[in-house]
Amino acid sequence: xxxxxxxxxxxxxxxxxxxxxxxxxxxxxxxxxxxxxxxxxxxxxxxxxxxxxxxxxxxxxxxxxxxxxxxxxxxxxxxxxxxxxxxxxxxxxxxxxxxxxxxxxxxxxxxxxx
Amino acid sequence: xxxxxxxxxxxxxxxxxxxxxxxxxxxxxxxxxxxxxxxxxxxxxxxxxxxxxxxxxxxxxxxxxxxxxxxxxxxxxxxxxxxxxxxxxxxxxxxxxxxxxxxxxxxxxxxxx
Numbered sequence: 001x002x003x004x005x006x007x008x009x010x011x012x013x014x015x016x017x018x019x020x021x022x023x024x025x026x027x028x029x030x031x032x033x034x035x036x037x038x039x040x041x042x043x044x045x046x047x048x049x050x051x052x053x054x055x056x057x058x059x060x061x062x063x064x065x066x067x068x069x070x071x072x073x074x075x076x077x078x079x080x081x082x083x084x085x086x087x088x089x090x091x092x093x094x095x096x097x098x099x100x101x102x103x104x105x106x107x108x109x110x111x112x113x114x
Numbered sequence: 115x116x117x118x119x120x121x122x123x124x125x126x127x128x129x130x131x132x133x134x135x136x137x138x139x140x141x142x143x144x145x146x147x148x149x150x151x152x153x154x155x156x157x158x159x160x161x162x163x164x165x166x167x168x169x170x171x172x173x174x175x176x177x178x179x180x181x182x183x184x185x186x187x188x189x190x191x192x193x194x195x196x197x198x199x200x201x202x203x204x205x206x207x208x209x210x211x212x213x214x215x216x217x218x219x220x221x222x223x224x225x226x227x
Contacts, residue, residue, distance in 0.1 A: 041220075041221075042220060043205050043218025043221055044205075044218050045218070046216065089156075099162075101170060102159055104157040105156070107156060
């Protein structure tokens with residue numbers, strides 16, 4: 001069964017601290033993995049996309065890693081800011097019948113306190 | 115570009131009524147997606163179109179849900195009849211041919227009483 005599991009479900013950190021969010025998946029055949037940030041009351045916004053051959057990708061203070069062998073990904077946030085408070089969603093897509101079918105994780109809710 | 119436009123932003127209706135959600139994708143994008151998001155189930159893909167043609171509708175919950183894309187600049191998601199369990203935020207997203215980045219609209223918050 002194609003599934004994406006994220007941990008932790010929620011996380012509270014102090015401003016300026018680093019944190020790491022986890023994503024494990026069983027989606028097959030793997031096509032790509034995206035991390036989205038969703039602010040409250042808004043639609044998700046893509047942070048990074050990684051394909052099978054990519055191990056690390058950065059977008060500012062956000063760094064995503066991918067281990068295709070163990071089917072794990074992480075999103076590391078450096079020097080957190082109050083504006084990082086949001087839900088972070090891991091999405092893994094598979095190629096099926098010529099179409100890319102996404103499977104969504106439930107997300108990690110991050111709260112950054114001053 | 116204004117991004118993906120959805121209307122209405124909020125909809126409150128009574129059980130049994132027909133609900134129509136609307137989406138205008140980003141100009142030039144050839145793929146359009148409809149999603150539903152709830153606290154219990156997270157984000158779920160309902161259906162997606164490529165060049166106005168439905169490609170995968172396996173996520174549509176049941177026959178009460180239908181989606182159309184009559185042209186490249188407009189799509190609708192219809193629920194008839196609506197039920198309280200349909201209450202959710204419905205997002206529309208568009209992109210160039212997948213796996214290009216999807217751009218999400220602001221969502222329609224639907225409440226069925």
